[in-house]
Amino acid sequence: MNGKPTYRVVIVGAGFGGLNAATALAGADLKITVIDQKNYHTFQPLLYQVATAGLSPGEIAEPIRSILRRHKNVEVLMAEVTGFDLERRVVQTADREVPYDSLIVAAGASHAYFGHDEWEPLAPGLKTIEDALEIRRRVLLAFELAERRAAAGEPDHPLHFVVVGAGPTGVELAGTLAEICRHALAHDFRSIDPRRTHIHLIEGGQHVLPAYPEDLSRSALEQLQRLGVEVLTSAMVTKIEPGVISMGKTRMKAAVILWAAGVAASPLGKKLGASVDRAGRVLVQPDLSIADHPEVFVIGDLAALKDASGKLLPGVAPLAILQGRFVAKLVRREIKLGETAHGRSEPREPFHYRDKGSLATIGRAAAVAQFGKIHISGFLAWLAWLFIHILFLIGFQNRALVLIQWAWSYFTYERGARLITGSTNLPGWNALISADGGAVEREQEIPAVIRK
Amino acid sequence: MNGKPTYRVVIVGAGFGGLNAATALAGADLKITVIDQKNYHTFQPLLYQVATAGLSPGEIAEPIRSILRRHKNVEVLMAEVTGFDLERRVVQTADREVPYDSLIVAAGASHAYFGHDEWEPLAPGLKTIEDALEIRRRVLLAFELAERRAAAGEPDHPLHFVVVGAGPTGVELAGTLAEICRHALAHDFRSIDPRRTHIHLIEGGQHVLPAYPEDLSRSALEQLQRLGVEVLTSAMVTKIEPGVISMGKTRMKAAVILWAAGVAASPLGKKLGASVDRAGRVLVQPDLSIADHPEVFVIGDLAALKDASGKLLPGVAPLAILQGRFVAKLVRREIKLGETAHGRSEPREPFHYRDKGSLATIGRAAAVAQFGKIHISGFLAWLAWLFIHILFLIGFQNRALVLIQWAWSYFTYERGARLITGSTNLPGWNALISADGGAVEREQEIPAVIRK
Numbered sequence: 001m002n003g004k005p006t007y008r009v010v011i012v013g014a015g016f017g018g019l020n021a022a023t024a025l026a027g028a029d030l031k032i033t034v035i036d037q038k039n040y041h042t043f044q045p046l047l048y049q050v051a052t053a054g055l056s057p058g059e060i061a062e063p064i065r066s067i068l069r070r071h072k073n074v075e076v077l078m079a080e081v082t083g084f085d086l087e088r089r090v091v092q093t094a095d096r097e098v099p100y101d102s103l104i105v106a107a108g109a110s111h112a113y114f115g116h117d118e119w120e121p122l123a124p125g126l127k128t129i130e131d132a133l134e135i136r137r138r139v140l141l142a143f144e145l146a147e148r149r150a151a152a153g154e155p156d157h158p159l160h161f162v163v164v165g166a167g168p169t170g171v172e173l174a175g176t177l178a179e180i181c182r183h184a185l186a187h188d189f190r191s192i193d194p195r196r197t198h199i200h201l202i203e204g205g206q207h208v209l210p211a212y213p214e215d216l217s218r219s220a221l222e223q224l225q226r227l228g229v230e231v232l233t234s235a236m237v238t239k240i241e242p243g244v245i246s247m248g249k250t251r252m253k254a255a256v257i258l259w260a261a262g263v264a265a266s267p268l269g270k271k272l273g274a275s276v277d278r279a280g281r282v283l284v285q286p287d288l289s290i291a292d293h294p295e296v297f298v299i300g301d302l303a304a305l306k307d308a309s310g311k312l313l314p315g316v317a318p319l320a321i322l323q324g325r326f327v328a329k330l331v332r333r334e335i336k337l338g339e340t341a342h343g344r345s346e347p348r349e350p351f352h353y354r355d356k357g358s359l360a361t362i363g364r365a366a367a368v369a370q371f372g373k374i375h376i377s378g379f380l381a382w383l384a385w386l387f388i389h390i391l392f393l394i395g396f397q398n399r400a401l402v403l404i405q406w407a408w409s410y411f412t413y414e415r416g417a418r419l420i421t422g423s424t425n426l427p428g429w430n431a432l433i434s435a436d437g438g439a440v441e442r443e444q445e446i447p448a449v450i451r452k
Numbered sequence: 453m454n455g456k457p458t459y460r461v462v463i464v465g466a467g468f469g470g471l472n473a474a475t476a477l478a479g480a481d482l483k484i485t486v487i488d489q490k491n492y493h494t495f496q497p498l499l500y501q502v503a504t505a506g507l508s509p510g511e512i513a514e515p516i517r518s519i520l521r522r523h524k525n526v527e528v529l530m531a532e533v534t535g536f537d538l539e540r541r542v543v544q545t546a547d548r549e550v551p552y553d554s555l556i557v558a559a560g561a562s563h564a565y566f567g568h569d570e571w572e573p574l575a576p577g578l579k580t581i582e583d584a585l586e587i588r589r590r591v592l593l594a595f596e597l598a599e600r601r602a603a604a605g606e607p608d609h610p611l612h613f614v615v616v617g618a619g620p621t622g623v624e625l626a627g628t629l630a631e632i633c634r635h636a637l638a639h640d641f642r643s644i645d646p647r648r649t650h651i652h653l654i655e656g657g658q659h660v661l662p663a664y665p666e667d668l669s670r671s672a673l674e675q676l677q678r679l680g681v682e683v684l685t686s687a688m689v690t691k692i693e694p695g696v697i698s699m700g701k702t703r704m705k706a707a708v709i710l711w712a713a714g715v716a717a718s719p720l721g722k723k724l725g726a727s728v729d730r731a732g733r734v735l736v737q738p739d740l741s742i743a744d745h746p747e748v749f750v751i752g753d754l755a756a757l758k759d760a761s762g763k764l765l766p767g768v769a770p771l772a773i774l775q776g777r778f779v780a781k782l783v784r785r786e787i788k789l790g791e792t793a794h795g796r797s798e799p800r801e802p803f804h805y806r807d808k809g810s811l812a813t814i815g816r817a818a819a820v821a822q823f824g825k826i827h828i829s830g831f832l833a834w835l836a837w838l839f840i841h842i843l844f845l846i847g848f849q850n851r852a853l854v855l856i857q858w859a860w861s862y863f864t865y866e867r868g869a870r871l872i873t874g875s876t877n878l879p880g881w882n883a884l885i886s887a888d889g890g891a892v893e894r895e896q897e898i899p900a901v902i903r904k
Binding site: 037038039040050055056057058059061063065066069075076077078079095096114129130133139144147148149151152187188189190191282404417418419420421424 | 475489490491492507508509510511513515517519524527528529530531547548581582585592594598599601603604637640641642643785856866870871872873874876
């Protein structure tokens with residue numbers, strides 16, 4: 001028996017950051033508690049595939065308990081964290097407090113509506129499995145309702161779908177939706193022609209993929225247009241009503257509006273009491289701890305950290321993974337040296353991140369990729385994206401299934417997961433019909449497209 | 453151009469009966485409209501696998517449009533049928549009427565609570581994908597809540613799950629739940645031991661699988677007990693409250709109550725105006741039409757038809773399939789002969805069904821099967837069940853995935869689809885805790901087991 005009490009690490013959030021911190025810590029002589037609101041980890045890079053009916057939720061999610069099962073010193077709690085008491089060193093949940101010696105907060109981010117939370121029910125975002133199912137439901141239901149209307153003899157106006165925000169998520173959603181309309185759904189209806197569907201991608205900035213180099217943005221725009229996506233840049237959304245989206249004086253009717261425009265860090269960031277930036281991200285120290293609390297770390301999308309050139313590190317999975325491992329190593333070393341977070345023999349090393357590149361997929365054989373000075377587009381970039389995601393999926397239990405399902409979809413253009421579950425009500429649908437006797441049309445023509 | 457208007461067949465319901473009628477009719481020169489509330493067909497024999505997290509919804513469901521895509525004269529409408537006007541020969545939906553020359557109603561069945569519809573939210577049944585997800589949610593959530601409570605230092609009382617009704621669905625649910633507790637979940641928790649979970653199977657009749665020969669019922673009971681299921685027969689449920697189920701004076705606390713006891717035919721049966729039996733099944737003529745309306749057919753679980761010995765034909769998929777094909781053939785022949793339903797050259801042949809046998813699965817390598825005079829149990833019966841379901845799945849697009857997923861589960865004891873989606877509230881949970889400080893226990897001991 002060791003008289004010393006076991007060192008306790010609490011990890012909030014089982015995304016890429018939290019899970020990697022947990023597994024990297026698990027070998028040490030300490031007790032780890034992972035707290036998450038969900039009982040599963042979501043493989044977020046493939047969430048858009050669930051939203052577009054290519055994959056089932058079970059294929060991109062895995063129970064947190066399964067992932068951590070063999071680590072006997074890791075405990076998983078499905079609970080909502082309501083706050084922190086950093087003085088008493090406890091994490092607060094609805095029904096109990098969980099004490100810690102080190103705390104790692106990896107609660108991630110959600111979408112932001114720039115002060116217009118009333119838009120959320122009209123234009124769902126894509127951050128969770130539930131979001132993805134809601135998007136899938138709306139997209140599929142729009143076609144069913146249009147078919148029903150046209151079969152009853154009403155005029156067959158083409159559907160309009162609008163994706164707001166042309167970052168990586170918006171681009172992959174718009175590209176995949178365009179493909180589905182032209183392939184998977186093309187021959188499934190008798191009274192409407194899904195190939196006539198308009199997919200609009202609305203971006204407030206001057207370019208699609210604004211965080212990418214200009215040549216890649218341009219290439220992404222071309223690839224989107226080749227897929228039939230209608231891109232509108234420099235357009236700020238000013239109003240969303242049921243079935244209608246407005247950008248200043250331009251009003252568009254839309255059967256489905258999807259939101260991929262803004263990111264807001266988890267509200268748990270603010271509850272730590274540390275400084276946060278405008279998006280609610282916690283301004284962390286170079287060692288990823290927060291000011292005055294070297295025993296409290298924030299990692300992943302919830303952390304705001306700048307690189308040597310002063311640029312904010314991106315909210316991507318590889319960064320979260322590295323940060324999780326970095327913090328785990330740091331905690332393990334200090335425990336091994338018998339140090340506490342507050343009494344150390346030497347200052348901590350800062351976290352360093354070398355960006356290995358970025359990739360955005362647009363559709364089948366369509367993507368852009370940047371690896372340092374190398375910029376690639378199209379099929380090659382898409383192959384790189386595929387290869388990296390296959391590597392990524394290694395260690396993910398369902399990878400074989402995901403790949404089979406994926407290959408199947410790729411060669412057959414089939415979307416197997418086209419289930420409408422939940423309500424059969426589509427917000428805005430009645431507005432669309434009642435306004436002009438069934439027409440789903442733009443009230444004002446918008447410029448075809450746009451600067452390159 | 454043919455001056456004669458196209459003959460119109462409307463099929464209500466895209467279960468096994470409706471789909472088989474549609475595909476068997478599709479080759480003829482007529483127009484077919486398939487109407488279903490859902491946009492997908494559910495492979496019902498594997499629904500319990502979704503409820504117990506072995507398969508994902510997308511793996512046992514397929515879009516109706518995909519299934520019927522290549523039949524250009526088949527139109528699919530996702531709509532709720534609200535009624536029929538048999539005189540004017542139209543099917544009524546919320547927003548339009550659909551005219552027919554022949555009508556095939558295959559709307560299936562749901563579960564029945566014997567006049568206690570208020571039990572439904574407390575004890576969900578298993579007839580749809582949504583039902584299966586709700587059961588999965590409740591079962592998984594019960595373990596999460598128990599772990600959370602035990603991790604907070606409260607006593608670890610074992611959980612009790614109750615399945616009401618020991619027909620094929622109840623037996624497969626109880627058996628699979630028992631297996632999950634002993635295998636898939638066994639090592640996933642730190643503060644509770646899922647292997648201590650009690651699975652109760654409550655049956656009003658004297659035997660489990662009451663429709664089976666007595667030797668097979670006995671064998672099923674033994675196989676259930678070997679899996680650890682606690683079986684209580686001759687027990688009528690008299691009351692269900694949040695967290696508590698009563699059978700007369702016997703009250704049991706239960707974290708989750710599942711309902712597999714009663715079947716009620718779709719309410720559409722009554723709306724046809726024909727005679728129905730107590731379960732709401734339509735009493736059809738020997739040719740599966742209804743009295744005075746030879747152009748209206750009822751097939752599948754919605755139809756009540758007796759065999760030569762006066763025994764009601766069972767509500768199983770093979771029967772629905774044969775009935776769908778029978779009606780299709782009949783309609784095609786009469787069209788070909790230029791006959792109408794009302795003016796025929798000869799009387800119609802009656803529908804004949806030779807029961808090829810019945811199978812019920814209980815768990816891994818546990819099942820019972822009857823093929824005429826041959827009764828088998830255990831591994832062999834399970835192999836037969838598996839073989840027949842594989843055959844059955846042929847023609848089902850996802851069969852490869854289902855089989856891979858299944859094989860994976862079989863060899864690893866893993867349940868990949870363990871996602872808790874939707875609400876994190878469990879009806880009855882607070883009642884369980886508040887009543888006796890956290891104990892989830894039977895208030896009155898019930899007899900261990902039971903006549904064989």
